[in-house]
Ligand SMILES: CC(=O)SCCNC(=O)CCNC(=O)[C@H](O)C(C)(C)COP(=O)(O)OP(=O)(O)OC[C@H]1O[C@@H](n2cnc3c(N)ncnc32)[C@H](O)[C@@H]1OP(=O)(O)O
């Protein structure tokens with residue numbers, strides 16, 4: 391028998407509906423269209439776009455999506471509830487709004503927990519069954535594919551399994567293609583989900599799906615347990631966004647199905663785009679991508695412990711569950727006081743420096759990193775400072791483009807409450823003594839500007855450099871304003887970025903060190919020869 395699209399396993403994404411229910415997410419119609427394009431590129435089968443008729447932005451989204459997005463992989467799904475008690479489906483404005491959205495698929499939310507029917511809907515159990523069946527039948531007659539989300543299914547099943555199953559059967563018999571069992575309050579654990587899904591499948595014969603909220607931190611595991619028990623439709627959201635703590639995260643779910651279960655749920659090559667898609671969606675919703683997200687986080691394949699690195703040097707599989715490239719991610723070595731020789735050697739390789747033949751040099755770099763980290767430096771987030779340290783050890787002299795005679799920064803508090811910031815630097819570069827003064831918005835800005843004024847004639851490349859991030863951390867909180875300070879600076883030349891670190895008992899001095907490294911590294915990568 392040939393497989394029809396309806397037979398295939400369904401990857402159903404609800405980022406634009408349930409994901410948008412997360413506190414702090416507020417999507418414009420354009421944002422929703424951009425996310426829909428990313429999800430379609432990724433290859434999900436269904437994109438739930440929102441609730442037309444209830445949320446005006448969602449109504450508008452469906453209108454524009456029809457006109458503006460040439461979907462290649464996904465079907466658009468309109469979400470809405472079953473008809474109101476005592477109203478015919480064809481007369482219920484919210485049901486009609488689902489048709490007006492012109493989405494080819496409708497996902498109806500239905501009550502399946504008897505207490506919800508009686509307390510929230512304030513109707514009878516029989517009328518709720520009729521609401522489900524009538525609404526499904528009406529939408530089927532109108533040519534829509536219909537899925538039904540049984541809200542609070544697992545909680546309802548605990549108290550009244552017979553009724554919960556009757557709701558599934560009512561939806562199935564009325565023509566719903568998939569009946570989705572929802573862990574709406576997110577309280578389930580995988581063993582319970584597996585048992586219930588298997589029982590419902592055996593009792594009703596309906597095609598089942600799973601919608602898991604993440605309140606126990608088990609949404610991904612619960613989704614996979616449902617699939618193990620026979621569910622063939624999974625509802626997820628990009629990066630796990632969703633109501634309260636979130637939903638089953640689309641990315642680990644599809645990666646587990648494809649890479650661990652050997653199922654084919656996405657188009658060829660899609661998984662290799664997963665890290666890019668995850669980060670692109672985070673960008674649109676304006677949330678920083680979680681660095682520790684499975685598979686797609688920048689730390690997902692970052693190795694810090696020296697012992698891990700020593701085994702990875704022999705074979706990366708020894709400390710990685712998959713090859714990061716399978717999901718579009720990359721392995722990274724972190725150098726810190728937990729590093730050993732292998733970490734430094736692999737980091738060198740990552741930076742394009744072959745250290746394999748020089749055990750003594752690698753040993754010196756390891757010792758120097760440990761010594762520096764004890765003082766408060768941190769190289770795992772400052773690759774550029776690490777590379778400068780490495781080159782200094784290798785060459786026996788630091789990479790230098792100027793020598794500092796002195797610098798000074800002044801902050802003046804004025805009677806009107808404003809501040810004036812001024813810095814003076816005295817430097818030697820290419821045998822020339824330079825003195826420069828500049829003002830800035832703060833003392834570090836003033837120093838940065840003075841440094842540029844002093845050096846730009848000699849090194850015109852500095853004009854391209856821009857400070858794009860600046861972080862300060864107090865290392866010994868107990869000493870209050872006398873504490874040691876660590877400054878991390880990220881600099882860009884418009885093409886790439888690099889990070890450097892400085893540590894001192896004075897925030898301006900720590901900033902100066904980080905700036906000094908930032909300029910040295912930028913000039914080094916611009917191919918300028920090192921000289922004072
Ligand atoms: C588990 C989930 O995440 S489901 C998705 C939930 N998403 C949203 O709620 C976002 C969009 N929601 C909205 O814009 C509004 O809540 C609306 C338009 C749906 C409803 O707004 P209002 O009419 O003002 O009602 P309100 O939100 O207070 O109550 C919901 C009504 O829907 C009824 N209802 C709830 N679930 C269902 C259902 N499955 N089938 C039929 N009716 C339902 C309730 O009984 C209540 O009816 P009542 O007004 O007769 O008392």
Ligand SMILES: CC(=O)C(=O)O
Pocket residue numbers: 408499539540541542572573574575601603
């Ligand atoms: C439908 C849905 O979002 C839920 O039950 O959680």
